[in-house]
Amino acid sequence: MKRNAAKYNENWDFIVIGGGASGLGTALDAVTRGFKTLLLESHDFAKGTSSRSTKLVHGGVRYLGQGDIFLVREALRERGLLSQNAAHLCKNQDFVIPNYSWWGGYYYKFGLTIYDLLSGKLSLGKTKYINKKKTLKRLPTSTPEKLYSGVVYKDGQFDDSRLAINLAQSIEDAGGSVLNYAKVVDLLKNEDDKVVGVKVEDQITKETFEVKAKVVVNATGVFTNDILNMNNPKHGKFVVPSQGIHLVLDKSFLPSDSALMIPKTSDGRVLFAVPWHDKVVVGTTDVLVEEPEFEPKPLQQEVDFILQTACNYLTKKPTRK
Ligand SMILES: Cc1cc2nc3c(=O)[nH]c(=O)nc-3n(C[C@H](O)[C@H](O)[C@H](O)COP(=O)(O)OP(=O)(O)OC[C@H]3O[C@@H](n4cnc5c(N)ncnc54)[C@H](O)[C@@H]3O)c2cc1C
Structure with missing residues (x-):
């Protein structure tokens, strides 16, 4: 400047x-x-x-799971407005949830249909239930054993x-x-x-x-x-800092235009694997830190968590090498 x-x-x-x-x-x-x-x-x-975000313009599927309808509705409205106002930086992105239980397909189809409805006129498209074959077509490297079905929903992706x-x-x-x-x-x-x-x-x-x-x-x-x-030096701790990381994988780990969404990880959060510039961005984590840094470093436990979770869902297993 x-x-x-x-x-x-x-x-x-x-x-x-x-x-x-x-x-x-x-x-x-x-x-x-x-x-x-x-x-x-x-x-x-x-x-x-x-x-350093996951580059999603979303209503927050996990907040829907927590029942925070008003927050999700407001975020979906903002998603729609941003897609209109900055169409050159936002695009529609298909997300696929692979279901490894018989009830998952119905459960997530129902939940994400509410997500669509909350976006009203600014909806990016309808949620779909798909069978196992179509799920594997969309996510060719997802683990096929015990896979029942998939749910495809739309969200936004942007260049932050x-x-x-x-x-x-x-x-x-x-x-x-x-x-x-x-x-x-x-x-x-x-x-x-x-x-x-x-x-x-x-x-x-x-x-x-x-x-x-x-x-x-x-x-x-x-x-x-x-x-x-x-x-006021005595203001108390107003913001408690935490950090999150992503791993950037070669596209061969998920050779698809669709993103993978894991709705419940072992620590109860969601994990995304999203196509981004011919790579796949996988994340994220959420770990409390004492002091925030301008150049935060990934912790061993964060890297291990993402690798382990990705390995549970992908046939091509990412490792540290
Ligand atoms: C891992 C991760 C993934 C995320 N993914 C998504 C996502 O996909 N989609 C989404 O919508 N949200 C996502 N979020 C949330 C979103 O990224 C944040 O909510 C948002 O970026 C916060 O923006 P901010 O402006 O509040 O903070 P920041 O972007 O951190 O901006 C604060 C700025 O203040 C500056 N600053 C600090 N001190 C001073 C000073 N003394 N003087 C002047 N400037 C100063 C800093 O340099 C910095 O640029 C994600 C968050 C994390 C951690």
Whole structure:
């Protein structure tokens, strides 16, 4: 980005800290409502979680399993809107659930039909029950023993980092400002202890400057506590960080345009194996960590978990080699 501290030295309505999906979305919302908006990102846009997702635009099948209908309905609506507003970055993706019990086909067909219905006019297509033969045609490397049937449902897939860049461009187009490599290192407060701006350190020149705003939004994701600490070091643990990983496998492990969805892993979550740029992305995990890092490392237990779960469902077994 063009860097000119003087350009940012004005009174803003909104300063948004964090250039991930949440911050960029918030800033675009603010600027398109007519507010003077500045977004500050300490690294590159989508440096954090927002470039490392499973790339699904979904309503959250697992939240449906937990009975959180309102959350799923809202997410499905957003899925539909994103597919319309960013059609160049989103595509429809078929997911197949292989059923290894006689009742699985009926159970998941029923549940995912509700998922379709909740998406209303923004539905991406109907859920289908398919027999064993068709399931193996769609997922040629899925384990055939004890396979009864499959359920095919539609969800969205998107390019998360491209979306972040396009959101940043849209903010600028709408008259807002976005600045990367600009780390918020402190909050400015008035005599009533109210936050009135931020102190920024340019990560390229190491110069610092101050910017003022009526509203400061903390959209730093897993780093939220750092900003809260600037406001009040005794704030307590507001966000408990966790990490998740994916393994990227050669396409030969799942040579298909359909994705594999495992609805219940040994730790009670869902696991996806999704085609992505001639590879297959398999994930994810969810492990609590003490301190979040900008370059998190996969833990041995996470890699083992994904390999083991994938081995349970695939005839071509992925290993560490
Ligand atoms: C493994 C995994 C897979 C996922 N898969 C999906 C999926 O398929 N679909 C889906 O919809 N969601 C998915 N999610 C969830 C989704 O990715 C996150 O909810 C989303 O990316 C969070 O965005 P965010 O903007 O809140 O945080 P982040 O993307 O982490 O953004 C926070 C930003 O703040 C910046 N920052 C931190 N400190 C400062 C500072 N002091 N000054 C300035 N900037 C700062 C960081 O550099 C970072 O860019 C997944 C999550 C995980 C962990």
